[in-house]
Amino acid sequence: MRARHDGEALVRIALKDTHSRLWHTPPMFDRLRGSRVLVRPYALDDAQQRLEAMEESREHIRKWDPEEAGICQSLQETHEWIAHKLSQRADRVSFSNGIWNVDGTRLLGGVGLHPRKPEGWSVPAFTVGYWIRPSAQGFGYVTEAVGLVVNFALDALGAQRLEIACDPNNIRSMAIPRRLGFKMEGRARNVYRYPDGRLCDEAIWSLTPTDSRPVANP
Numbered sequence: 001m002r003a004r005h006d007g008e009a010l011v012r013i014a015l016k017d018t019h020s021r022l023w024h025t026p027p028m029f030d031r032l033r034g035s036r037v038l039v040r041p042y043a044l045d046d047a048q049q050r051l052e053a054m055e056e057s058r059e060h061i062r063k064w065d066p067e068e069a070g071i072c073q074s075l076q077e078t079h080e081w082i083a084h085k086l087s088q089r090a091d092r093v094s095f096s097n098g099i100w101n102v103d104g105t106r107l108l109g110g111v112g113l114h115p116r117k118p119e120g121w122s123v124p125a126f127t128v129g130y131w132i133r134p135s136a137q138g139f140g141y142v143t144e145a146v147g148l149v150v151n152f153a154l155d156a157l158g159a160q161r162l163e164i165a166c167d168p169n170n171i172r173s174m175a176i177p178r179r180l181g182f183k184m185e186g187r188a189r190n191v192y193r194y195p196d197g198r199l200c201d202e203a204i205w206s207l208t209p210t211d212s213r214p215v216a217n218p
């Protein structure tokens with residue numbers, strides 16, 4: 001097992017090989033291709049596209065994830081953000097990806113896979129987050145992208161738990177785990193207050209290896 005410092009906390013990163021019983025660095029994908037989307041990490045050259053997609057999306061993200069809506073306000077900030085995400089990926093701390101059209105020419109949104117805190121690697125358990133630019137909303141791209149990432153986590157990382165947490169009032173977000181066969185475990189009450197004063201619950205969805213696999217294009 002190796003320990004690394006991610007700037008905030010010590011994160012223990014390891015997967016145990018069931019055959020050799022040795023700890024090893026978990027694998028991570030360079031790209032996942034579905035029938036209509038490509039999921040891959042951002043490269044530094046993507047900063048302009050990331051900024052444009054974020055400018056289009058900022059207001060509709062703000063309603064449900066105000067912190068995320070505030071990031072990447074300029075090309076410089078976007079460049080720095082991508083560099084930070086690449087470093088986190090190399091250190092296996094967290095994995096942010098763009099959702100692209102299938103030929104990789106247009107950035108549509110984002111999907112993140114994050115070891116669940118605390119000690120997500122030891123389960124292994126991951127949380128999944130997502131967004132899509134308004135002009136690409138309503139076509140099933142997010143469902144497909146999340147399905148690709150979830151299947152990778154089950155197959156390549158031996159994930160025992162995938163978790164999606166969202167505001168139950170976020171109807172579009174709630175539809176993603178439901179469509180992919182996640183089970184809703186419950187509703188944590190009054191867990192978050194938005195900057196505008198709204199108090200919200202959080203719906204917790206999970207998928208484990210004993211559940212049906214997400215189908216690529218439901």
Ligand SMILES: CC(C)(COP(=O)(O)OP(=O)(O)OC[C@H]1O[C@@H](n2cnc3c(N)ncnc32)[C@H](O)[C@@H]1OP(=O)(O)O)[C@@H](O)C(=O)NCCC(=O)NCCS
Binds near residue numbers: 140172
């Ligand atoms: C939540 C969010 C990502 C959902 O995006 P979305 O576009 O609705 O999700 P999908 O891309 O999977 O598209 C689903 C829609 O495409 C339709 N669709 C078309 N073809 C489809 C296919 N092959 N597979 C699945 N859905 C398909 C579905 O019927 C659904 O349509 P609806 O709008 O009538 O319900 C988006 O609303 C968003 O970015 N919101 C702001 C940020 C946010 O809330 N993030 C989540 C925080 S928890």
